[in-house]
Amino acid sequence: MTTAFIWDECFGHAHDIGYQSFTFTETSIPSDVEFENPRRLQLAYDIFRHTKLLNKMSQYQVLKAEMADLLRVHSEEMINKVIRASRQNDIIEVGESALAGPGSFESAQHSAGGAMKAVEVLFTEADIEQSYAFIRPPGHHAGKDQSMGFCLFNNVAVAAEYSRKQYGTEKILIIDWDVHHGNGTQEIYYEDPNTCFISIHQEHNYPTTGGDTSETGAGHGKGYNVNIPLPPGCNDRAYCTVLEEIVSPIARSFQPELILLSAGQDANLYDPLGRMMVTRAGYRKMAQWLQQLASNVCNNKLAVIQEGGYSLPYAPIATLGLAEGLLNYTSPITFAIEEGKPSNHFSPPIDGIIQNVQAMFPHLFGLR
Numbered sequence: 001m002t003t004a005f006i007w008d009e010c011f012g013h014a015h016d017i018g019y020q021s022f023t024f025t026e027t028s029i030p031s032d033v034e035f036e037n038p039r040r041l042q043l044a045y046d047i048f049r050h051t052k053l054l055n056k057m058s059q060y061q062v063l064k065a066e067m068a069d070l071l072r073v074h075s076e077e078m079i080n081k082v083i084r085a086s087r088q089n090d091i092i093e094v095g096e097s098a099l100a101g102p103g104s105f106e107s108a109q110h111s112a113g114g115a116m117k118a119v120e121v122l123f124t125e126a127d128i129e130q131s132y133a134f135i136r137p138p139g140h141h142a143g144k145d146q147s148m149g150f151c152l153f154n155n156v157a158v159a160a161e162y163s164r165k166q167y168g169t170e171k172i173l174i175i176d177w178d179v180h181h182g183n184g185t186q187e188i189y190y191e192d193p194n195t196c197f198i199s200i201h202q203e204h205n206y207p208t209t210g211g212d213t214s215e216t217g218a219g220h221g222k223g224y225n226v227n228i229p230l231p232p233g234c235n236d237r238a239y240c241t242v243l244e245e246i247v248s249p250i251a252r253s254f255q256p257e258l259i260l261l262s263a264g265q266d267a268n269l270y271d272p273l274g275r276m277m278v279t280r281a282g283y284r285k286m287a288q289w290l291q292q293l294a295s296n297v298c299n300n301k302l303a304v305i306q307e308g309g310y311s312l313p314y315a316p317i318a319t320l321g322l323a324e325g326l327l328n329y330t331s332p333i334t335f336a337i338e339e340g341k342p343s344n345h346f347s348p349p350i351d352g353i354i355q356n357v358q359a360m361f362p363h364l365f366g367l368r
């Protein structure tokens with residue numbers, strides 16, 4: 001049995017949306033880098049190659065998400081907005097903090113198609129027990145009608161709906177451990193009782209509102225949207241505690257046929273867009289845990305879908321940890337930046353939030 005790795009070389013250079021700059025009244029100083037830039041994945045891919053992790057996985061090309069695939073999740077108007085932006089020469093905003101320019105639509109098609117491929121191999125390749133779509137742009141902030149926060153289309157939702165259409169999957173659990181709230185995914189599935197969505201995120205980081213525990217779903221979907229907003233500074237141990245105390249009982253109770261992970265490595269301890277403390281070892285442990293969970297509850301139907309992770313010096317190393325965890329293997333190679341890592345003893349108190357969530361979803365914790 002092996003892990004499928006889904007990648008397209010376009011992720012390492014296309015959809016280049018410019019750079020951040022330090023802006024003053026009369027001038028600005030370019031930083032030469034944008035947070036969501038092609039280097040972030042290319043560097044991790046190169047590390048996979050040099051550590052020989054790539055050789056331990058079965059590599060697959062992405063599918064290309066067509067209009068019909070995107071329309072299962074998004075409005076035509078929103079999709080057309082991205083298409084129009086891709087035909088221009090400039091980089092323009094197609095949604096709040098979501099930029100698109102030449103080639104962006106094609107990249108987004110490959111990204112969403114990569115997530116679809118991650119599902120396809122689980123159902124069609126006998127020797128595949130889990131899959132990792134290593135894709136960009138990310139997706140979890142994109143809602144039904146709007147791109148947002150680096151996300152053009154919601155890749156994980158496109159993958160979920162592809163699974164329903166192609167393979168008749170009904171119950172899907174989406175776990176989102178990106179450091180930011182998965183507000184787009186929440187919006188898409190807010191009234192759907194067959195899609196249980198759990199978002200573990202830094203409270204009010206991005207978006208700066210929402211993602212609270214009180215947002216529990218609506219209509220038939222009431223009770224199937226679980227937010228776990230954590231204080232800044234949570235470390236490996238805190239994340240593993242949340243997985244064990246909240247995600248595990250929910251997964252066992254919900255009994256999904258498929259688990260999709262929105263995998264952001266931006267809870268890493270060096271990330272410019274997060275304030276958490278997760279290390280390579282933490283991501284390794286979390287991925288191992290997740291693999292075990294999928295083995296126990298859904299016959300290994302686990303697709304890992306890449307989301308954020310923006311520290312160029314460290315996100316690729318955190319990503320290495322994630323891949324190591326999926327493969328149950330630790331590369332002997334270490335990096336200088338890993339020295340002097342923080343103590344795993346100190347973390348903000350999270351018992352209150354855990355108890356709060358457990359009390360709010362009694363039907364998912366076997367208490368009723």
Ligand SMILES: [Zn+2]
Pocket residue numbers: 178179180264266307308309
């Ligand atoms: Zn993020």
